[in-house]
Amino acid sequence: MHELMDFLVANGYLVLFLWVLGEQAGLPVPAAPLLLAAGALIGMGKLSAAAVVLLSTLAAVAADLLWFRLGRRRGAKVLNFLCKVSLEPDSCVRTTQSRIAKSGPRSLLLAKFIPGLSTAAPPLAGAGGMSLARFLLFDFLGSLLWVGSFVLLGFAFSHQLELLAAYSARLGAWLLVLLLAALAAFLWRKYGQRRRFVKDLAVARIPAEELKARLEAGDAVTIVDLRHPLDWLTDPRTLPGALRMKPDEIEERHQEIPRDREIILYCT
Amino acid sequence: MALKLRAKGIKQVRPLAGGFFGWRDKGYPLYLDPALEVPQGPR
Numbered sequence: 001m002h003e004l005m006d007f008l009v010a011n012g013y014l015v016l017f018l019w020v021l022g023e024q025a026g027l028p029v030p031a032a033p034l035l036l037a038a039g040a041l042i043g044m045g046k047l048s049a050a051a052v053v054l055l056s057t058l059a060a061v062a063a064d065l066l067w068f069r070l071g072r073r074r075g076a077k078v079l080n081f082l083c084k085v086s087l088e089p090d091s092c093v094r095t096t097q098s099r100i101a102k103s104g105p106r107s108l109l110l111a112k113f114i115p116g117l118s119t120a121a122p123p124l125a126g127a128g129g130m131s132l133a134r135f136l137l138f139d140f141l142g143s144l145l146w147v148g149s150f151v152l153l154g155f156a157f158s159h160q161l162e163l164l165a166a167y168s169a170r171l172g173a174w175l176l177v178l179l180l181a182a183l184a185a186f187l188w189r190k191y192g193q194r195r196r197f198v199k200d201l202a203v204a205r206i207p208a209e210e211l212k213a214r215l216e217a218g219d220a221v222t223i224v225d226l227r228h229p230l231d232w233l234t235d236p237r238t239l240p241g242a243l244r245m246k247p248d249e250i251e252e253r254h255q256e257i258p259r260d261r262e263i264i265l266y267c268t
Numbered sequence: 269m270a271l272k273l274r275a276k277g278i279k280q281v282r283p284l285a286g287g288f289f290g291w292r293d294k295g296y297p298l299y300l301d302p303a304l305e306v307p308q309g310p311r
Contacts, residue, residue, distance in 0.1 A: 204270065205285040212296050226269055227288060237298035239284075239291060244301070247269065254276045265269055266284035266291070 009046050016052060017059045020147075024063030026119050031056075032150050039154020040161040049155075053147055060112070060143035061136070064122040068135055071126025105130060108138040112146035128230050206264055215240060220261040227267050239266065 016038055023031040035056060041047040111121040125135050154161060214221055225242040238244060245253055247267075257263055270281045284291065292298060 204282050206282040207285045208291045208294055208296060211284060211291075223284075225288075231288070235288070235292065235298075237292075237300050239288075240297055240299055242299075250269070250272055250276070254273065254278070257273070257278055259278060262280040262282065263273065263278055264282055264284055265273070266287050267269070268287050268289060 009041060012047070013051055013055050017055045020056045020059035021063050024060045024119065025066065035147060035150035036154035036157075036161065039151040039156075040158040041154075042151065043155045043158025044162070049151070053144070053151055056147040056151075057140065057143045060147065061140050064139050064143070065136070067119065067122035068126040068130075068132075068139075071123025073126075074123075105134050105138040108135070109142040109145060112142055113149075124230070128233060211239075211264060221264055222258055222261055223264045223266070224257060226265055231268050242266075 016034060019029060019034050020031045022029050038047055038052045038056075042049045042052060105125070107117075108121055108125065111117045122135070122139065125139075211221070211223075223239050223242040225238045225244045226247050228247060243256065245256075270283050273281045286293075
């Protein structure tokens with residue numbers, strides 16, 4: 001924390017802008033600790049509150065605008081890519097789609113506080129046809145809320161953060177090693193879970209060529225279209241004879257799926 | 269989803285490799301359901 005604060009004082013607003021821009025663009029550089037440290041530095045009178053909040057908010061909006069444009073141009077494929085590189089690929093797409101569908105532009109207000117949704121919400125808003133003006137309004141307010149919360153928290157606890165900085169300076173490199181080891185263990189566990197999940201699915205998947213051949217041969221298979229209603233915006237068609245079912249309807253409608261034949265599922 | 273259906277007793281479940289886009293990009297047949305109500309999206 002001590003080094004982080006020295007770094008921030010020395011390099012100032014440019015670092016903050018680039019860091020937030022990088023995090024929102026999808027780089028694995030968490031901006032929250034930097035915003036907390038910036039808040040603490042405002043409390044110590046070393047940085048300007050208005051400049052910190054404005055620059056960080058603009059950086060977040062600039063990165064989101066890029067994703068929004070990509071989403072508008074490339075549709076749900078951008079969201080699928082983002083979710084593939086996330087640590088929770090199986091729930092990422094569904095969570096994002098459900099939240100955007102449920103709350104519309106208002107979901108952008110709190111999206112930055114929810115892991116996975118933060119980077120995925122802007123491209124989905126673009127793919128879903130949200131107007132640019134509405135997106136900019138809600139994304140700006142959401143970014144302001146996100147930046148403001150962390151800066152305010154850092155400001156309120158600036159004294160404690162100073163003490164923390166002093167303690168961490170005393171512990172020196174050992175604290176850093178401990179934190180890095182904890183982070184590595186967490187990432188390793190998540191990576192293992194993800195690999196097992198992907199491996200299970202890869203074994204069971206049916207290639208498109210095989211499914212087409214089986215349909216042409218008249219094999220008894222039932223196809224279930226599990227795409228989210230927002231995906232129908234990009235293409236409302238289905239595979240031949242597919243039974244359309246929203247992902248959250250499985251609980252109520254699974255009885256409609258026959259048990260005596262192979263079931264082929266697909267989403268985007 | 270496949271795991272969820274297996275838990276419901278539907279044992280023969282296979283996800284389509286490449287999903288909808290994989291099928292569409294190969295130029296395989298697709299159908300439009302006239303009864304489908306497409307949402308307007310979060311405008």
